[in-house]
Amino acid sequence: MEIILCILKTFLLCAEKIFGLLTGEYTFPEFEIELEKLLKDLGKEICRIVLQELDEKIYKDKKERENWRVVQKDCERTITTKFGDVTYKRRYYEEKKTGEKAYLVDRAAGIQKYERIDVALKAEITDLSTMMSYEKSTQEIKRDGAECHISRQTVMNTLRKIDEIKTYGESAGKKRIKVLYIEADEDHIHYQNGKSGIVKLVYVHEGKRIAAKDRNELINPKYFSGVYDGERVEKLWEEVWEYIKNTYEEDQIERIYISGDGADWIKFGVKYLPNAIYVLDLYHLQKYITTALKDDKKLKRALWKEIFRGDKEKVIGILIQKYNEYEGEGDKNLVKKCINYIKNNWEGIYSYNLYKGEITGCSAESHVSHVLSERLSRGPLSWSKIGAHKMAQLRAVKASGISIKEMIIKQRFEDLKPVELPRTTLYKAKQQIKKINEKYGTIRDLPILLNKKTFTSMTIKSLLQQINI
Structure with missing residues (x-):
């Protein structure tokens, strides 16, 4: 499964950054910046892979897309998330009876038509804007590490489009009070x-x-x-x-x-x-x-x-x-x-x-x-x-x-069905994980750690020992 290889690749890159820190290539603050970038890149890549895997799942599941036919594939879309801009490809469908057209993966993921910012980031923006100006909200989002292009106009538009949030939920039991x-x-x-x-x-x-x-x-x-x-x-x-x-x-x-x-x-x-x-x-x-x-x-x-x-x-x-x-x-x-x-x-x-x-x-x-x-x-x-x-x-x-963040996310996703990958996809993923375990065993058996003579392997092994891995 592509996502597993992506995580392993990021682990190896993190190991290189640790080596760079311990050999004087980076100061600790520089190491933090490099590490944060790696993890955010990982987050973007995982989001992309998951969306494309979900698109593939919908395509292969004939029951889920009953009466829908593919009219175009590999249609790109970019959505801004907390990790940054995520660009993914998906299929464009047409309903055979009504002629309605839609990107079914967007519907399944709760991404609305013409939406440029994902709901989690919208929730973050809205929450910040209740405490500070629109301009300061954008600065705070970027200061928090989000690699995204958000203007004060974006914050204002986001705020206006948020559905009404009630100050109370359904009561489990009514109180008796005079x-x-x-x-x-x-x-x-x-x-x-x-x-x-x-x-x-x-x-x-x-x-x-x-x-x-x-x-x-x-x-x-x-x-x-x-x-x-x-x-x-x-x-x-x-x-x-x-x-x-x-x-x-x-x-x-x-x-x-x-x-x-x-x-x-x-x-x-x-x-x-x-x-x-x-x-x-x-x-x-x-x-x-x-x-x-x-x-x-x-x-x-x-x-x-x-x-x-x-x-x-x-x-x-x-x-x-x-x-x-x-x-x-x-x-x-x-x-x-x-x-x-x-x-x-x-x-x-x-x-x-x-x-x-x-x-x-x-x-x-x-x-x-x-x-x-x-x-x-x-x-x-x-x-x-x-x-x-x-x-x-x-x-x-x-x-x-x-x-506010929790309520906005709940409003958007409470009617969505949980994502369930086809059994064949899950079986292939499990087999791939099994092969990796058989070949490399634990993290300690990864190729980069097999050479006992390099400073990199010795450094990482020492680090793993300290955290009991």
């Missing part, structure tokens, strides 16, 4: 057309607990994010509800607390989800109060006291008192805004009075910073709408503790 928490906020980004946009973030969790260094952590959080403008906001809450139904016994959920800054799209979630209770994020309320009352600490204490008592009239009365004290229209307008904000969100404020034993507080602002802003809005970044949506989704997937 209370769920949802927190929501948004990040403001710049579009390439000069306009601004909004990326929404929603995450579901089961409460909070004390973690290392007395810091709070969320229990089983799942994140959902993307550009959901206008009527598409319903799609976002639909995804959240699908996750809840898939993970929890929905008839056991008594309350779902939804915390946020009072934006309409967050309140839409309160109407959309059953048993949902709106809770205003006190961080945003505090900003309005601080802006309206400035440094009046006494009045602030009085205001917060009435807020937690749930006395709306007294809360508004305190703010009107401050409004009358101000002389400038600017200061008066700030108080007006605070009054309107409290009136529009009183339901969410009053929830603290009704459910103070269960409400855990809201940390959406910091989660937006960590999950979205780090990649989407910090620095001079601009996005297309589709690019921002895809990036936000992938950041949410990563924040949910899911491996």
Whole structure:
């Protein structure tokens, strides 16, 4: 079998590199570079051989290619992998009844039409692009040793073509829980057309607990994010509800607390989800109060006291008192805004009075910073709408503790059949391995090691002895 000879050849070349290192031809860093190149070349060659062997298998297996006839052979294709560019030859088929034409080996290997980059490298690129710019992603791929020609445009196109990845899988058994928490906020980004946009973030969790260094952590959080403008906001809450139904016994959920800054799209979630209770994020309320009352600490204490008592009239009365004290229209307008904000969100404020034993507080602002802003809005970044949506989704997937690389590869290959070579091919391969074993025995009996007088054989034998071969 060609692949066996390929591996043996590479072993002998590695032995030559070891000899070169130990005789002063290479420094150790130079040896590492040479060795890496050899192994990558081996990887490319193995990929080529395997694809061509699979093409041969399909050709010889009449049942597998029933009704398909060969119209052209030795058609070359190059696919970029982590090892570098792999060029292989395959047959072009036509379906006798429908006239459909296809490269059957590409289908069997999961290589799509016009695809230039293989799925494993795509998964690597996508994962890197969620953490750094497109340009830096290409540099990191090349720094990692991949001998491939990838541009920032390639990274962007790859990202956009990735299928949607769910932040959860099929649940083995649904949980029984009475209370769920949802927190929501948004990040403001710049579009390439000069306009601004909004990326929404929603995450579901089961409460909070004390973690290392007395810091709070969320229990089983799942994140959902993307550009959901206008009527598409319903799609976002639909995804959240699908996750809840898939993970929890929905008839056991008594309350779902939804915390946020009072934006309409967050309140839409309160109407959309059953048993949902709106809770205003006190961080945003505090900003309005601080802006309206400035440094009046006494009045602030009085205001917060009435807020937690749930006395709306007294809360508004305190703010009107401050409004009358101000002389400038600017200061008066700030108080007006605070009054309107409290009136529009009183339901969410009053929830603290009704459910103070269960409400855990809201940390959406910091989660937006960590999950979205780090990649989407910090620095001079601009996005297309589709690019921002895809990036936000992938950041949410990563924040949910899911491996992007594994999910992308799984999506592509879950419907593919395992590759099974014909029995005759396997039999011939086994016979070839048997002959090699009979002729050379173990690695120690390879021809290069039979000459006891050469420095090369002595060096390699010494190395094999150290690693117990």
